[in-house]
Amino acid sequence: MPENIFGVCASCVSFTVMVFFVLLVRFEQLQNLGEAYDVSVISPRNYFLFTPLLPGVTVGTNEERSIVEPIRKFCLRGGREVFKFYEAKCTGVDVANNRVICADMSPVSVKDANGIGKAMEFSLPYDYLVVAVGATTNTFNTPGVPENVQFLKSIEDAQALRTKIMDAIETANLPGVSDAERRRLLQFVVVGGGPTGVEFAAEVNDFFEEDLKPYFPSFVHDFSVVLIQSGDHILNTFDKRISEYTEAKFKRQNIKVLTETRVKAVNPTELVVLDKKTGVVVTLPYGVCMWSTGLKQKKIIRTIASSIPEQNHKLALLTDRFLKVKGTENVFAMGDCSEVEQPLLQKHLKELFVQADLNGDGVLEKEEFAAFLEDVVEDYPQLAVYSQKVGDLFEDFDTNKDGVLSLEEFTQCLKIVDSKVKTLSATAQVASQQGKYLAKSFNSRAQGLVASPFFYSHTGMLAKIGATDAVADLPSLGPLSGFVTWWVWGAVYLTNQFSLRNRVLVALDWCKVQVFGRDVSRF
């Protein structure tokens, strides 16, 4: 009998849905294993969304339909249905009885005898469950945020931003609007200096410079973009040179960057912001405010976590290094809704020392230390960065220069190594690798093999910061910026599309903008 596996994708952060999907593709390769699994995917959206291109959709650099691909396209392989898809929201998981509880929350729904629509509920059994619901935007409980700002997580968010931007501009153009009101309507404020915030700020600025300026010559000096960042630099997960390059570029353009600034409240027409350097609180009028400041777990994750004793203290679902949710036997989690537990060397100090001291002389020779690192690097990924520089590490911590490491020296060394442990970032890249990993690991299990733990390999970061400018932080090449990087950005994003259709449409969108400009129609 095939085993049942369910993926719960209750998120509009559908990039994680996409990567979960990779799993299904791999499952398809399992056909010759006797169709080891019956796979079903549940998501309130019936499409994958390539979120990295969302900022461009807000001004028409790309069209919505170009960066989505229906999940159903992947359901069929050679005319055969290889997995089932249900468009519904997961509202709960009965971990004890292995059932997923779902509801159809969309407007066209099943009606009862009186013709009243209801959120039809149903539940499905599972043998294995993969949770990949993503996360929502964190508002840090700032008053006025949900009512007044616009997030940028979904197609609907991007459409709403596009409408609001043009609406603000058309309203500013009406007769009888005061100068102050016009400047307010034309001030676009972005809260959050991560890649989404930076790319959105650049896109809005380009939109004005390239498309709107000729139509509104009287606006030229009234239009402004303000980017608010609570840290001391924008793009602060990138190399510092990239942050500084981007800040300098924004300064040359019309984009004001306010670093070390925290939003205290959002009113209908202005933000109340605190300058952390001076302690001064000022107000900042805005026409449209986009909010993109870190992640918050979804309600469904809190619901699932609360039913598993081992999970109660955590926000995200804590998994072991095989992505299995701690405290469960058959629930897996990946992407923004999960956190992989990182093992600390310090916790097993004595055992590790004994293990390393092969000749039992109470100290570690260089060869013993090197062999030890090689042995345990798979269990302690934080050691990986030192694998090419064992000699340096050994010499750094051999403080008395006696050519061996004592237990004390070894302890100091492992503490420093442990301090390099980082929670995996909540990025599409991590989620994508986790999806591929889980597919492989389920395949191995079906073949009776033992899977190795998940290992994240960072390939770098990219952000588009202008019409023909991008920045990249690549482990292999270091920080890059400028025109060539912009081409790299385009090539990488085209390559990473879900399908040939997406690749063609995204490329056509870019050509269209070059030839005809962006569409300024408001809807």
Added chain:
Amino acid sequence: MPENIFGVCASCVSFTVMVFFVLLVRFEQLQNLGEAYDVSVISPRNYFLFTPLLPGVTVGTNEERSIVEPIRKFCLRGGREVFKFYEAKCTGVDVANNRVICADMSPVSVKDANGIGKAMEFSLPYDYLVVAVGATTNTFNTPGVPENVQFLKSIEDAQALRTKIMDAIETANLPGVSDAERRRLLQFVVVGGGPTGVEFAAEVNDFFEEDLKPYFPSFVHDFSVVLIQSGDHILNTFDKRISEYTEAKFKRQNIKVLTETRVKAVNPTELVVLDKKTGVVVTLPYGVCMWSTGLKQKKIIRTIASSIPEQNHKLALLTDRFLKVKGTENVFAMGDCSEVEQPLLQKHLKELFVQADLNGDGVLEKEEFAAFLEDVVEDYPQLAVYSQKVGDLFEDFDTNKDGVLSLEEFTQCLKIVDSKVKTLSATAQVASQQGKYLAKSFNSRAQGLVASPFFYSHTGMLAKIGATDAVADLPSLGPLSGFVTWWVWGAVYLTNQFSLRNRVLVALDWCKVQVFGRDVSRF
């Protein structure tokens, strides 16, 4: 001093807005006349919409952005602003004081001191006013219509239909949905058998056949499209052979056509319909219901009409043959919101007879009759159809065959001719010609010339009734249908686009559907 002219386009039926716009392009050609007019356009939408392709947008045959063009693109000529555009809704016209009253009804608006948004009002003076606001859909006061059906007049309507169609299909696919509910959800009902209703029915059917069927093999027999028409044939403004051809084609497909059927009420899950042939009332379950049944005047037209004594009895704005609103000196109207008064020959019977009787012998010889027709055809357009067959007309009414027309015979003749007087249909074609006419006529006025009255020339009708099938009713060629007509349909619609951009995008959309199919993502 340049004179002020304002166009009020309060409609989402933007095709009339487009045709009004032709006027502005013509005005631009007036530059060498010393910029005779200051032109301003007011519309709550800042784009022109090519409504004839809307049915395809509901399923993704065309994308929304392909069939709109921003009005601002036309504001500039060689970098100079040739007319002003304000995105606002016209809420009233002060005919006595020559002012247009407008309000910004869109969500992003001017805020007062407390940050409360308000529908900012402003008014603008005019020397001449052109009203081209279009019309809305007539519900004939059928209970339940506004709450339960979806119209198809705007981009938002098309988007809502696209979402609802996919929503119904995804809901039907959920586990636990009863067979009856599934059949209901998959029954798409179209009320109104005009070109919009017929094209929408064909598009939905094609969408299922070409794109959805492979994904939902279990649905094949549950999916259905029903077209309800109160008259005895669908497409009843076309030649009868076309109606019959279309009905036969729909019968071969999955599309049920219910003629002579009237909708009595629309409940959330079913329509109550009366079969006029049998008098039987039955219910018809539906998942999505599209309503497209004739026109109703907008509130603004009733408001304007009520302030002009001569207009009080009319629904649409009654204009003379120069498109000037009766009872005003400087207000013009065109498109679906206006009706051109047709002069009746009978009213001036005696004068016309005296005018025709050149030799004063009390009867009309054939030559006198022919000369008379030529003389007055410009004032009485209903004579135009007879201009090539004066001989036939003369002989038909020379009842006593004495070779001349007596006053009585002449009277009979004019009565029959008058009976051919038809109100101009509320079509884009009429509105387009009226736009061009008004542009020309204002140009003439600026040059001190006298304009001739508006004369409508019917070039034919087209409708797409399937993936590779269309019908055409052309005065020159008669009724046509089939594959070649479908090519003609495509060529005509491509040619009639607003811009090269629209032409390229519409053509690319069609190619995209051929290569990749339609997008089934629900948003």
